[in-house]
Amino acid sequence: MRAPKRSTPGSAPRSTPHGETPYSPASLLRALTANPYDVDELRIHGGTHTEDAPPDNRATRTITLLLALLLGFAVAVAVTDLRRDAAADDSPRTLLEAEVRETRTEADELEARQETLESDVAAAQGEVLDSADSGASQRLASYEIASAGVAMAGPGVTLSLEDSAPLPASPGVESGTVNRVTDGDLQIAVNGLWAAGAEAVAINGHRLSTTSAIRTAGSAVLVDFRPLSPPYVITALGDPEALRSGVEDGETGEYLTEVSTRFGVRYSWESSDELTVPARSVGSLREADVIESERDGPDGGAASDSADSSADTAPDPADDSGSRKDSE
Structure with missing residues (x-):
């Protein structure tokens, strides 16, 4: 096979096909596929095409400074107008x-x-x-x-439960975990207040009754299907000293001390001579029947049918296995 003839430096430059300039990418690609030995020659004759820098003299620097000042003034005027519009009486x-x-x-x-x-x-x-x-x-x-259908007021105590402070972060982690107050913690605290003689109980302004449910959904605590956010303030009406001593001296007090020591959950007490708990919302009456006379009680009132009410069963404080849901 005969090798193609290379052109000498003194010979005339070859013309690129299709009228392309010697330094265009298309001409280099065509020359490379047609005759690889002519690529260097095209680069040599193509020369360098660098743009000339603007002259650096006093007039150029003056014009640049004036343009910068003009641009800064325009930006300042625009910002002032925007602030004036935002503070106007008819602003959105x-x-x-x-x-x-x-x-x-x-x-x-x-x-x-x-x-x-x-x-x-x-x-x-x-x-x-x-x-x-x-x-x-x-x-x-x-x-x-x-049935917690009316608001009540009187002396009592407030028991506040709050999530733990952020724990020390692990290496490479920006923030540590936070131990959250769970629905089980609130159930135990509320049941302890009921056992201590509370006459009425509310959590963050939501009144509790014998049929109230304290549950969790994801990371939110629900009271009667209403989400609450920490801190959880439990208001209980009754004798303040009796309520606090009844809780702290019983299993509820031991449980609160344990979760505070092991998981950092914070709780605090506060007594007051005048507290108020709201009434629980009552459902609308849809159907009603006239009570027959033979079903009336001996005192002239209607004998009420017994109904089973489901109450929340709080976890046993002694069965705490140490597992607790942490969230970042």
């Missing part, structure tokens, strides 16, 4: 804040009207019941207190 933020304030005011007015109407309904209901039976309204009031 101001209008949204005004709408939120109006909505809150309207909600407060509706809540006040609801309380007034509930008081009127209760008064009218008492008159109707007293007209039929002299002791009906009193029995109804006792039933509402037992």
Whole structure:
């Protein structure tokens, strides 16, 4: 096979096919596929194509400085205009804040009207019941207190449970784990307060009754299917000294001390002479039947059918195996 003839440096440069310039990538690719020995020659004759830098003199530096000042002034003017528009009375933020304030005011007015109407309904209901039976309204009031249907106030204690502080981080980890307060912790604390003689209990403003459920869903604690966020403040009405000593001297106190020592869960007590727990929301009455006379009790009132109520079973403090759900 005969090797292609190489051109000498003194010979005339070859023309690239298709009218391409010698230094274009396409011409180099074509020359490489057609005759590899002509590539160096194309690069030599193509020369270097570098752009000339602008002259560095006093006039150029002056123009650059003036352009920089002009650009900075334009940016400052734009920022000032944006801030002025944001602080204007008709800005979107101001209008949204005004709408939120109006909505809150309207909600407060509706809540006040609801309380007034509930008081009127209760008064009218008492008159109707007293007209039929002299002791009906009193029995109804006792039933509402037992079922957490009315708000209560009086002396008591507040037991606050809070997640642990971040634990020391492992090497290569930015933040340590945090031991969360679980639904089991709240169940044990609430059951301990009930056992100590609490007359009414609420967690973060949610009233508890015999059918209340304290559960967990993911990392959230639910009380009657309503999510709560820490710290969890348990309000209990009753004798403050009796409630606190009854909890601390029993198994609940031992459990709280253990979770505080082992997992860093924080808890604190506070006594007060005037605490308030709200009423539990009562479901709407959908159906009702007239009670027959033979089912009436000996005191003239209707005999209530017994119903099994499911209560939350708190875990045994002695069975704590040391496992606790940690989250980053």
